[in-house]
Amino acid sequence: MEDVTDTVFRRIVGLCGRPDLFFTEFIHTDVVLAKRRGRPGVTPRLVYSPQELPLVAQIWGNDPSAYARAAKRLASMGFSGVDINMGCPVRKIRKKGACAGLIRRPALAAELIAAAKEGGLPVSVKTRTGYDRHDTERWVAHLLLQGIDALTVHGRYAEQESDEPANWNEIGRAAAIARELGVETAVVGNGDVTSRAEIAERCRAYGLDGVMVGRGVFVDPYLFAAGERAGTFPRADAAQKLDLLQAHLRLYRDVWGATRNYEILKKFYKIYLTGFPAAESLRARLNATHDYEAAEAVIADFLRGIGECDVAAGGASRAETKVLR
Ligand SMILES: Cc1cc2nc3c(=O)[nH]c(=O)nc-3n(C[C@H](O)[C@H](O)[C@H](O)COP(=O)(O)O)c2cc1C
Structure with a gap:
């Protein structure tokens, strides 16, 4: 596409x-x-x-x-x-x-x-x-x-x-x-x-x-996965979705660096920033960024917020939610 x-x-x-x-x-x-x-x-x-x-x-x-x-x-x-x-x-x-x-x-x-x-x-x-x-x-x-x-x-x-x-x-x-x-x-x-x-x-x-398959991967990047992962992405939690977004952002920066405008990356954000509380406000914050570092900082800030909520709620393990590293 x-x-x-x-x-x-x-x-x-x-x-x-x-x-x-x-x-x-x-x-x-x-x-x-x-x-x-x-x-x-x-x-x-x-x-x-x-x-x-x-x-x-x-x-x-x-x-x-x-x-x-x-x-x-x-x-x-x-x-x-x-x-x-x-x-x-x-x-x-x-x-x-x-x-x-x-x-x-x-x-x-x-x-x-x-x-x-x-x-x-x-x-x-x-x-x-x-x-x-x-x-x-x-x-x-x-x-x-x-x-x-x-x-x-x-x-x-x-x-x-x-x-x-x-x-x-x-x-x-x-x-x-x-x-x-x-x-x-x-x-x-x-x-x-x-x-x-x-x-x-x-x-x-x-x-x-x-x-x-074309647009199906916008809804579920795991669409081709066999076994238990297939079809799970739309219901994944914020940490899982942000892990994948971070992987995308870092790879994009590593491959394209300054040769491609950071703004183009924003069109992918809605794949990851949907279906969890505060997804829309996080998307608005990311859409207001103009470089990779600012985007990383916004995501890190958001994840810190989730971590603090986990601790307050008795410590749900983040390790269990990792998708990609
Ligand atoms: C943003 C976008 C870009 C596309 N670019 C191409 C393309 O370069 N070549 C092509 O054969 N089809 C292209 N298509 C059409 C898709 O390959 C596909 O035929 C169409 O989206 C219907 O399949 P889907 O319902 O699985 O998405 C594009 C579709 C979209 C939405």
């Missing part, structure tokens, strides 16, 4: 409970290929650490020759696969015939896939069920006939953007088409899934090979 699933957030989610596969934010092929001082540069969106592997880089754009070169570069950088964004519904982008706009340009879509394969990595596509209506039969069959390794189908058509609930019957239809065509492509569903149990249930009910 753009401006969300950078290397830092992927690592935080990975620490909580790994998904089988991570994806990068979408990256234009020109950005993948951009040079700095005459040498290949690495855009922040392509920064990753080994613990995020397997990691698929998602690209977009409309130039087949750029796809071939970008895919080769991604292979040389150690990515596990290349995913082509044919689903982003942003009007400005799709009107130019890119991303979801490719649903109306099937011949170009096929060329882009063929070009991406020149990198030698597995190639997947993420798309929607159609442009101005569910058009799954035509569009999904066309993509499946291009010999891709995986296809992720988001259960809305492009003009629906994010308005209606995702249509899982259409996603199930995509899986059925793959079976009818006898292709090897893994079919993955996407849209509105918020728990690990739901992932398994959707795979069973709709005959899918997997489920891609």
